[in-house]
Amino acid sequence: MNNIEIKDLSKKYAGFLLDKISFNVPSGAIVGLIGENGAGKTTTIKSILNIINSEGTVKILGKDSKAHEKEIKKDLGVVLDDSFLSAYLTPKHINSVMKDFYQTWDENKYNDLLKQFGLPTDKLVKDFSSGMKMKLKIATAISHNPKILILDEPTSGLDPVVRSEILDIFRKYIEEDETRSILLSTHITTDLEHISDYIVFIDKGKIVLNVPTLELLEEYGVAKCTKEEFSKINEKDYVSYKKGKYQYEVLINDKNSFKKKYGITSIDKPSIDDIMLFYIKGER
Template identity: 55%
Template sequence: MNNAIEIKDLTKTYSNFELKNINLEIPRGIIVGLIGENGAGKTTLIKSILNIIHKDTGSIKIFGKDYQQYENEIKEDIGVVLDDEFFPELLTAKDINYIMKDIYKNWDQLLFYKYLSDFKIDDKKIIKNFSKGMKKKLEIATSLSHHPKLLILDEPTSGLDPVVREEVLDIFMNFLQDEENTILLSTHITSDLENIADKIIFIDKGNKILDISRDELFDNYGILKCDLEKFKTINKEDIITYKKNKYDVRILINNRKKLAKKYQDLLIDKITLEELMVLMIKGGK
């Protein structure tokens, strides 16, 4: 089995929101970026995978094993960072080590203290007095210290300054040096994903609207820029979505190289994930 995560027909319904029929395959050894606007369903998907909330229908396999049947065994190999802070604020990092060594069979306190030292975390200071960034670093250190094979990270870099973010992303890349290891990472800071993600999954209003490799995305997708007059001449079949501004139109296109030949007088830029998100959510068709 080469997939770290396999999800089939996953649904979860709330009174005002529905995660609809999600199908996913995440191969081992890659980093997958989960993107989407606030309330799109990213956290609901992550919480369903972790069984924090109970799915309505569908099946989940992790490392090729049925999640329902082997949940506890599987969880020994998953490291988690949730979107909200989750450590008791009155405790210290030293206390966290003292607790976690009885939670995970493979807890490695030397590794934990190495991360604390790398991140310059004081193990005797109570967590309440940590900055937001320090709390996040402690959460990341904890998620990595039982030698997980899969990291599920919900907004792990939010609240971190660019220097520490870089440091954290390097740690994630190091984690992937072992080709068996996998990361599922949800974030709003899409520039992080542009540098490290192998695959992008885009969720909008509870639907998976894009599931694409990073190379395919950046090779094929693009932004075609033109004025309002030129826009009228563009074939509708070439347009995925567009956004009209006061003086120009930005058009999301696929097949960038082919269209560059077709519309030689127009400028086609490479896409950024931020532009992709904005155009796919807010753009017209």
């Protein structure tokens, strides 16, 4: 079952078009939405949440996101990179406010999370560091036990220790109930290698890749070959290539078949960043 189903989602701005994108967020899965800054990640998330008006259909927990908006939002926990309730509230105030939004608000869970994250309850949010602010946003997003978490750039600007702590929280959130899902947009792709089940890669408003993370990491490869070797490779057998001074680097999506077919054994395991770069900067 899919917790989120997105079909032909489009949004036009001057100089930018989110072009009929479709993808799903299955139940029990963490889906990473990746792409360059300005590729359309935040526009996609804002469209899913009806913060902006877009065309296409979004179904959340089987219901149309526009027709059942309020009902659906009771089951969502959202973290936005640049927006929160107010900088002039304390975590204690936030608890008092959120109680009125969610019937399922779990005050004990919220207070436990604040304790776990080492966040003071009486300090104004404006005096928090970026890491503390993000932890507070996450604690706020998960304390009503939502079925789906939607997170826009939750790890950007944070140091590796805080990032790792935050990723642990997401892992635990899914482990607690495997019908839950997380949709997470980021441009720090190394985070996704550890926690995501699927990768959806957006470039210039279009989805260029939508695959299980394991497939991406296990089956993709970067073959290094000479000009002569490259000239023998069929165009259908590679995604894109980069021409170096002495050799060609070729991104392939089925390294075992490639190895057998062409006998090229110098194949590196690419990171998600490498793959992204090949898609954006590579030639075809």
